[in-house]
Amino acid sequence: MSYGPDAVAHDADGKTVFVSGAVAGDRVRAVVDRDEGRFSHARAVEVLEASADRVAPACPYAGVCGGCPWASLSYEAQAAAKRSGVVDSLARIAHMGAERAEGLVAPIVSPGEPWGYRNKVELAVATEGGRPALGMHAAAGEGVVRVKECPLLDGRHAKAVRAVSGALGYLAGSHGLDLERVGIRVSRRTREVEVALWGRPGAFPRAQASKVLADALRPTSVVRVMQKGPAKARRIAGVECLSGAGSWGEQVGSERMRVSAPSFFQVNTRGAEKLVELVMDALQPGEDEEAMDLYCGAGTFTLPLARRAGFVSAVESYGPAVRDLRRNLESAGLDNVDPIGGDAGLEFPDTDADVIVVDPPRAGLAEDVVRQLSERPARAIAYVSCDPATLARDLARFELAGTFSPRRVTPVDLFPQTFHVETVTLLERA
Numbered sequence: 001m002s003y004g005p006d007a008v009a010h011d012a013d014g015k016t017v018f019v020s021g022a023v024a025g026d027r028v029r030a031v032v033d034r035d036e037g038r039f040s041h042a043r044a045v046e047v048l049e050a051s052a053d054r055v056a057p058a059c060p061y062a063g064v065c066g067g068c069p070w071a072s073l074s075y076e077a078q079a080a081a082k083r084s085g086v087v088d089s090l091a092r093i094a095h096m097g098a099e100r101a102e103g104l105v106a107p108i109v110s111p112g113e114p115w116g117y118r119n120k121v122e123l124a125v126a127t128e129g130g131r132p133a134l135g136m137h138a139a140a141g142e143g144v145v146r147v148k149e150c151p152l153l154d155g156r157h158a159k160a161v162r163a164v165s166g167a168l169g170y171l172a173g174s175h176g177l178d179l180e181r182v183g184i185r186v187s188r189r190t191r192e193v194e195v196a197l198w199g200r201p202g203a204f205p206r207a208q209a210s211k212v213l214a215d216a217l218r219p220t221s222v223v224r225v226m227q228k229g230p231a232k233a234r235r236i237a238g239v240e241c242l243s244g245a246g247s248w249g250e251q252v253g254s255e256r257m258r259v260s261a262p263s264f265f266q267v268n269t270r271g272a273e274k275l276v277e278l279v280m281d282a283l284q285p286g287e288d289e290e291a292m293d294l295y296c297g298a299g300t301f302t303l304p305l306a307r308r309a310g311f312v313s314a315v316e317s318y319g320p321a322v323r324d325l326r327r328n329l330e331s332a333g334l335d336n337v338d339p340i341g342g343d344a345g346l347e348f349p350d351t352d353a354d355v356i357v358v359d360p361p362r363a364g365l366a367e368d369v370v371r372q373l374s375e376r377p378a379r380a381i382a383y384v385s386c387d388p389a390t391l392a393r394d395l396a397r398f399e400l401a402g403t404f405s406p407r408r409v410t411p412v413d414l415f416p417q418t419f420h421v422e423t424v425t426l427l428e429r430a
Contacts, residue, residue, distance in 0.1 A: 001081040003089075003388065004419055005069030005139075006041070017042050020139075021063060023073045024081070025051025053077035058115055059151045059417075066139040067121075067152055068417035075114045079413055082421040083108040086388045086411050093392035094399075106410040111274035114416035116155040119250065120267045123165060123182040132172045134165040134182060152417065157186040157193065160217055164195055167216035168209070175205040180227070183261060185248045189269070194221040194248040196261035201226040201237050210243040221245040223261050236262050236320065247324075252276065255303045257328050262320040263298050271414035275424060276304050278410055279382040282426040283355040285309040292353035292378075294344040294369070295360045298324035301384075305357065306334045313349035315340045345369045356381045364390030367397060374401035381427040391423055398427060405430040 002008050006018035007026065021044035022028045030042040047054075057063070057071035070078050083105060090101035124137045124144045135144035146165065149158040164184055171177065183196035195213055210222050221244035227234040239246075239260060247258045250265065253273050259265045266272035279301055285291050291309040293302045298321050302314045306329070314337055316322050322341040329337050340347050344360075345368045356378050358365065364387065365373075373381060381404055385391035391409075398404045404427040412422045 001070070001073065001077075001085075001419065003085050005066075009042075011040070015040060019044055020069075021045075022047075023051050023054050023070075024077070025053055061136065061145055061147050062417075064139055065136040065145045065147065066141070067136055067150065069139065070419060071417045075110075075416060078114075078416065079108045079110060082413060082419070083411050085419075086391075086409060086421065086423060089388035089392040090395070090409065093389055094396040096395075104406055104409050106408055108411040108413055108421075109274060109278070110413045110416075112268065112270040115151050116153065116158070117270065117416065118150075118152045118267045119154060119187060119269050120183065120185045120265075121150050121153050121161060123161065123184070125179045125181060132169070132177060132179065134168055134179075136161070153184075154186050154188050156188055157184075160184050160186060160193065163216040164213065167212040168197075171205065171208055171212045175208055176203070177205070177209075178202065185259075185261075185265075187248070187250045187269070189251040190249045190256075192221070192245070192249045193217060193219040194223065194244075194261065195219050196223050196225055197242075198225045198227065201228065206240075206242050214243065219244060221248060223247075225261050239320070252300060253304065255299075255328075255332065257298060257300070257303070258324060258331070259298050260320045260324050263318065263324050264321065265298060266300065266414065268414040271412060271422070272300055274412055275384060275414075275422065276301060278412070278424040279357055279384065280304060280308065282382050282408070282424065283357070283380050285355045289354035290351060292349055292351065292356040292376075294356070294358045296325060296339075296357075297321045297359070299328045301357045301359065302337060302339075303328060303332055303334065306332075306337050309355070310336065312337045313340060313351050313353065314338065315342065315344050315347055315349065317341070317343045317347075345372070348372045352377050354379055357384070358382070359384040362387045362390065365394045365397075370394055370397040371401065374398060374403040379429060383423075383425040383427060385423045385425065386420065388421065388423065391425065395425065395427075399430075402430060404428065 007022040009017045016039040027049035028044040029046040032042045034041040053074045062071035126144045135146040181198045185194045222242040224240040226237040228237045285308040291305045291312045293314040296314040409425045414422045
């Protein structure tokens with residue numbers, strides 16, 4: 001399997017062909033639909049001989065909906081492919097070689113069930129017959145797939161997708177909504193359900209939207225998130241509470257957190273708990289030590305760090321997440337944290353932290369941040385990554401700087417039925 005939705009094949013000339021609709025070990029008849037020069041893309045039109053790892057998907061929309069591209073691959077094969085992908089990235093991109101990479105990467109950790117693990121889904125909005133249609137993002141990248149339920153979403157709320165789609169589709173028949181997407185967050189632990197309506201500023205049927213959603217789903221919060229700017233550079237123009245709490249509450253381990261709709265939060269709550277456990281076990285922060293948490297978001301790692309360390313400097317660039325962090329610290333009664341709003345490279349704390357957590361976005365760490373981290377006297381860094389390629393690039397930069405070296409890389413499967421994999425890497429002084 002590729003690091004992507006497709007299986008990998010080769011044509012008679014040895015050229016790489018990425019095949020959608022196939023799994024590793026299949027023999028298929030496929031049609032090339034795109035030639036990119038060094039490689040081609042094809043789609044499977046017939047399975048001639050099924051792989052031993054091929055299974056019947058648990059979701060009837062697999063293959064047309066883009067949410068579970070690996071649903072036809074057995075879970076055991078998914079886990080093995082994800083770990084192999086991490087090893088391969090370290091060997092090739094970090095130039096560690098196969099033997100060292102294999103030794104560094106621990107067995108993959110699967111923190112929950114392979115279905116029903118998500119606390120969030122997003123509905124796409126398209127126009128069909130002149131009217132807005134809501135559903136899951138289509139695998140082909142355009143349009144929507146109307147579904148009755150999403151098996152990836154927590155089982156108690158699996159039918160929330162249909163309820164929200166139906167309610168807003170009904171309202172769109174008589175009111176202009178001008179929606180760009182709709183987010184649904186659910187919690188089995190707190191029983192909170194939030195619907196976030198994403199769109200542009202302007203007139204909006206606030207009362208009517210609240211009513212149809214209350215009738216369909218009884219959410220604990222309905223918010224409207226307004227954005228400005230071009231499609232690739234959206235910025236939040238405001239968040240408006242239409243009904244309820246105005247934010248979503250979840251419990252991660254012993255910590256109760258509130259998260260606003262624009263803020264990032266792991267879509268797998270049990271997976272988030274496993275990440276916290278791995279980070280704390282790796283760093284073993286002491287009460288007489290100082291900690292640093294870069295790209296801290298709403299405080300998933302900051303709160304447990306503050307329970308264990310003497311002081312924490314927490315840096316986050318996204319305004320809504322900074323506000324969530326401050327609120328969560330206040331609710332938890334923690335006053336040993338300095339929440340710093342700003343870019344990690346520009347607002348790098350001037351402190352001699354003993355332990356450091358970094359949890360950057362998919363793009364990884366800026367080269368300047370690696371340099372600044374390498375100049376710190378810290379004894380250990382825990383690097384939480386959602387992309388093996390950028391992780392490997394950054395680990396090579398750390399080793400080039402000569403201060404920190406990776407000791408263990410643990411893959412964590414937060415996203416079953418997809419190719420994505422999270423990792424926790426422990427770096428110690430070289």
